[in-house]
Amino acid sequence: MSEPQRESAGGWVGWLWRQPRNSLAKTLLVPALVSLVCAVLVAGSAMMLRPQQRANEERNRQENILAAAGLLESGGDVARRFADIEARVIDLAAGDFAPDLDAAAVLGEGGTGVAATRVAVPPALDIAVIKSRPRYVVGYFLYDDSALEMMILPVYGYGLWSTLYGYIALEPDASTVVGLRFYRHGETPGLGGEIDNPRWLAQWPGKRVYDERGEPAIEVTKGRSAEPDGARRRYQVDGISGATMTGRGVTNLLRYWFGDHGFGPFLQRLRERAEEKA
Numbered sequence: 001m002s003e004p005q006r007e008s009a010g011g012w013v014g015w016l017w018r019q020p021r022n023s024l025a026k027t028l029l030v031p032a033l034v035s036l037v038c039a040v041l042v043a044g045s046a047m048m049l050r051p052q053q054r055a056n057e058e059r060n061r062q063e064n065i066l067a068a069a070g071l072l073e074s075g076g077d078v079a080r081r082f083a084d085i086e087a088r089v090i091d092l093a094a095g096d097f098a099p100d101l102d103a104a105a106v107l108g109e110g111g112t113g114v115a116a117t118r119v120a121v122p123p124a125l126d127i128a129v130i131k132s133r134p135r136y137v138v139g140y141f142l143y144d145d146s147a148l149e150m151m152i153l154p155v156y157g158y159g160l161w162s163t164l165y166g167y168i169a170l171e172p173d174a175s176t177v178v179g180l181r182f183y184r185h186g187e188t189p190g191l192g193g194e195i196d197n198p199r200w201l202a203q204w205p206g207k208r209v210y211d212e213r214g215e216p217a218i219e220v221t222k223g224r225s226a227e228p229d230g231a232r233r234r235y236q237v238d239g240i241s242g243a244t245m246t247g248r249g250v251t252n253l254l255r256y257w258f259g260d261h262g263f264g265p266f267l268q269r270l271r272e273r274a275e276e277k278a
Contacts, residue, residue, distance in 0.1 A: 060183070062078050062079065063078055064167055064183040065085065065152050066081055067167075068168060068179045068180060068181035069085075069140075069142070069152050069179060084142060085152070086140070086141045086142075086143065087103035088138070089102070089106055089136050090137050091135065091136055092119070092133070092135055092137060092261075093135050095264075095268070095269055098136060101136060103138045107138055117136060118132045118135065119132060119133055120132050121133055121256075125256070125259070125261050126256070127252040128156070128249075128256035129158035129249075129252075130156065130256075138154070139151055139152065139153050139154075140152040140153075140167075147172075148270075148274075150171060150178055151172075152168070153168055153169075153170070153257070153263060155167070155253055157252055157256060158249055158252075159192055159195075159249035159250070160188070160245040160246045160249065161186050161188065162185050162186030163185070164184075164195070164246075164253060165182065165183055165184040166181055166182035166183060167181050168254070170209070170267075173271070174209075174210075174267040174268075174270050174271050175210045176208055177205060177206065177207045177209065178205055179201070180201060180204045181201070182195050182196060187243070191240065191242045192240070195240070195246060195250065200238075200240060204237060206234075207234060207237060208235055209254070209258050211235065214268070216254065216258040216259050217232070217235040218237075218251070218254050218258070219237070220236075220239050220247035221236050221238055221239050221247070222239050222244050223238065224239075
């Protein structure tokens with residue numbers, strides 16, 4: 001701004017320009033003004049980018065669900081494949097579907113309404129170390145006409161260094177594993193982080209969650225199973241070398257979520273309904 005312009009400028013901007021260069025007012029106000037303008041620009045950019053971020057988050061969610069179900073195709077149309085899957089709200093307290101609730105209300109942002117309804121996990125049951133869990137969760141179901149082909153359920157719990165978040169897919173018997181996928185964790189790369197390794201994940205299909213008594217029996221062993229051909233092998237996945245605690249965390253989170261305080265009552269109800277139809 002030239003000297004004549006500076007002299008004629010009005011308002012607080014003009015007043016600021018007329019202050020001596022080393023004045024206290026200019027020293028304090030100019031950086032504050034620059035910071036304010038930058039903050040407004042950053043906030044505006046974040047607001048403009050938020051729709052794209054939400055779209056990316058939704059695509060990642062769909063990819064992880066499809067991956068757990070073994071339905072993710074390289075280069076395939078994720079949205080089209082995911083359209084075959086029905087998202088349904090499960091009321092864990094009732095052990096049944098919540099037909100009056102929309103999945104978007106549970107998955108939505110803001111932490112209000114049903115999305116914020118949480119239930120404390122009794123310490124004696126909290127083997128997954130999560131302290132509380134939602135009352136309502138969204139499960140994903142693949143049907144052939146009206147016949148259930150597969151279900152994909154969210155699971156999470158503590159490993160060694162972090163909470164592990166994932167999806168596990170089950171066959172219609174609500175016990176046989178189709179696949180497992182963890183999509184977020186902070187475990188040590190090369191050790192516990194190997195829960196992302198396709199070779200380790202390839203052990204899961206065909207394993208069974210529940211034993212003959214209906215109790216959660218699925219487990220990650222310490223190293224290789226001591227009975228590779230034994231009766232318990234159907235419930236066991238070999239552990240990862242150097243990652244015993246992470247493997248124990250996977251065992252605990254699955255046993256919690258498939259127990260009486262998690263999906264257990266809901267899955268039992270599904271089995272009973274299937275038997276009634278048979």
